[in-house]
């Protein structure tokens with residue numbers, strides 16, 4: 001019985017291995033700002049596919065405005081700048097994470113916050129549009145270590 005099961009499973013595994021590596025996005029989450037007048041921050045990981053691409057934009061209809069930013073440390077002070085496009089080399093992970101690249105989201109829809117997720121659309125230079133639900137981390141919820149984002 002077990003023998004025939006593993007024979008059936010083997011061809012499926014081989015088929016999965018033969019697929020080209022897909023470009024995808026995961027681990028998306030948004031830290032909602034406790035203050036309505038300051039933007040919330042978004043984080044995620046892009047997994048590069050077979051070819052190098054650029055992440056050109058991230059959009060959502062659940063926020064008034066979204067920008068890609070990069071935080072850098074300059075003379076011991078954290079500053080940030082908007083970034084236009086982010087290279088995603090083939091088969092390489094690019095993380096938007098606290099202290100580095102991040103999204104800024106102004107005016108996140110309160111209903112979406114209530115529902116706990118904000119669908120983000122990632123636009124890539126190869127024409128791919130990838131939609132991922134970002135999990136909402138409400139104010140006061142435990143944030144991953146180093147997730148402070150006070151430099152606005």
Ligand SMILES: [Cu+2]
Pocket residue numbers: 069070080102103104
């Ligand atoms: Cu920022």
